[in-house]
Amino acid sequence: MADTDQVMEPSIDNPFISSPALHPRPTLQNVVSTVNFGCTLDLKAIVRHARNTEYNPKRFAAAMMRIREPKTTALIFSSGKIVCTGAKTEKQSLTAARKYARIIQKLGFDITFNDFKIQNIVASCDVGCPLSLVRMSTFHGEFLVYEPELFPGLIYRMKKPKVAILVFPSGKIVIAGAQKTDEIFEAFKNIYPVLMSFRKTK
Amino acid sequence: MATFELYRRSTIGMCLTETLDEMVSNGTLSPELAIEVLVQFDKSMTEALESQVKSKVTIAGHLHTYRFCDNVWTFILQGASFKSEDFVQNVDRVKIVACDSKLLSQ
Numbered sequence: 001m002a003d004t005d006q007v008m009e010p011s012i013d014n015p016f017i018s019s020p021a022l023h024p025r026p027t028l029q030n031v032v033s034t035v036n037f038g039c040t041l042d043l044k045a046i047v048r049h050a051r052n053t054e055y056n057p058k059r060f061a062a063a064m065m066r067i068r069e070p071k072t073t074a075l076i077f078s079s080g081k082i083v084c085t086g087a088k089t090e091k092q093s094l095t096a097a098r099k100y101a102r103i104i105q106k107l108g109f110d111i112t113f114n115d116f117k118i119q120n121i122v123a124s125c126d127v128g129c130p131l132s133l134v135r136m137s138t139f140h141g142e143f144l145v146y147e148p149e150l151f152p153g154l155i156y157r158m159k160k161p162k163v164a165i166l167v168f169p170s171g172k173i174v175i176a177g178a179q180k181t182d183e184i185f186e187a188f189k190n191i192y193p194v195l196m197s198f199r200k201t202k
Numbered sequence: 203m204a205t206f207e208l209y210r211r212s213t214i215g216m217c218l219t220e221t222l223d224e225m226v227s228n229g230t231l232s233p234e235l236a237i238e239v240l241v242q243f244d245k246s247m248t249e250a251l252e253s254q255v256k257s258k259v260t261i262a263g264h265l266h267t268y269r270f271c272d273n274v275w276t277f278i279l280q281g282a283s284f285k286s287e288d289f290v291q292n293v294d295r296v297k298i299v300a301c302d303s304k305l306l307s308q
Contacts, residue, residue, distance in 0.1 A: 047271040054270035 026123035026175055026188045030086060031093040034119055037080040037101060038112040046076065049107050065100065072096040076104070083119075090118055090181055121178040125188060127171045130200040136167070140194065156191065163187045167195065205244035206301050208274075218243055248306070259286045263296070275300040 043063045047055040055063040062075040062083075070092040075083040082100060087093035097116060105111045133154045137146035146154040153174075156165040161183035166174040173195070178184045209215050222239060225231035263282030268275070277298040284291040 044271070047269065051267040051269065054268070056270060056273070 023192070024125055024127055026125040026173075026184055028088050028121060028123045028181065028184065030120075030122040031088065031090055031118060032083065032085045032120040033087070033090075033093040033097055033117060035082050035084065035097045035101070035116040036114040037082060037104060037109070038114050039080050039110050041076060041078050041080050041104065041109055043076065043078050046104065046107060050103055065103070067096060067099055067103075070096045074100045076100070090121070093118060118179055120176065121181060121184055122174065122176040123178075123184045123188075124172065124174050127173065127192065127195050129171050129196075130169055131167060131171050131195055132198050132200045133167060133169055136194075136198040139198075158187055158190065161186050165191055167191075169200070171195075204306070205241055206248060206306065207240075207244055208299055208301060209244060209247040210240060211299075212247075215243065215247075248303075252303075257286055259284050261285075261296075261298070266295075273302055273305060 043055050043057075046065075047053045047063050050065060052067070053063055053065045062077045064073060064075055066073045070087050072084055072086040072093070074085075074096070082097065084093055084097045084100065087096050094116060098113065101111050101113055133146055133148070136154060137144060140156070143158065144154055144156045153166040153168045156167060157163075158165060161178060163175055163177045163183060165187060166176070173191070175184050175187050175191075178187065210219055219240065222231065222236040226233050226236050261279070261282055261284055263279035266278040266280045268277050270276075275298075277300075279296045279298065280294065282293050282296045284293070
C-alpha cells in the first residue's frame, strides 16, 4: 500500500496554488473493516473470558470488544463475522483485526482470517477559507444536494472515485465512503479547485 | 422472587455462608433452611442499602478492564479515589461489580 506521503503537484487544475506545501491535506479519521473468522463463535463464552467486552443480547446480537492499541472497537457476531471500527489508517485496521483474531483464538476457537476488507474510510479537511454553498449549488447541480433547512452541509456525491463529500460553510469538509486511502486523496484533489472557486469573498 | 446474590461475596456475606455451611455439615441446620437464610440476607441487604444508606461517593480512576455479561457490569479500576463529603480514600486497585436494580422488580 502506497505510503500516504503524496504531495499535490501545482498544475492547471490548481491555479490558485503556487506551492504544493501550502495545500491542506485530508486527515483520516476512521477506517471500518470486516473480516470472517470462519467458524461459529460462542459469544457468552467470549464475554466471560475476554476483557473489555460487552454483550447484551436483548439490545444487540453482537458482542462489543475494545483494544487499546490500535484504539479500536470490534463487533463480534456469533456467525464468526467481525466489524472493526475506529482505526486511523488501513494498516491499523488490519493490525487491529488480527489482534481481535488472536484474542478469540486464545479462547480456543478455530480461527481463520478470511475476506478481510476495508469497507469505509472517512477523512476530514479544512480548506482554510469560508465557502459559499449557495453559489456552489447553483453551478454543480447534478452531483450535489444542498438543503440548509435539513442539514447545514452540502453533500457532493463524486462519481469517480465513488465518495461523498460534505462541505460546510466554514471551509471544513468531510470525505467518506472511500475503500482505499488513495481514493480520499484523489477525491480531495478533484474537489479542491472546485471549492476554491466558490470561496466566500467579502 | 429472584434476589441479587452479589452481596454474599461481601465480608459479612462470606462469614454468613461459612457459618451456615458449618451448621449444615454438622447437622444443626437443614440445607433448605440455610438457603432460605441466604435469600433473606439478600433481601435485607438490598432493602437496607436502598432505604438506610444516604451517602454519595464519587469513584474516579483509570479503567483497567470492563465486562458486561448477563446484565452484570464488572469493572477493575487502577489508582482509584473514593471521594465523599467527609473523606477521601485512595486505592491501587478496586473491582466493582454492579447489577441493574430495575431487574429486581421485573
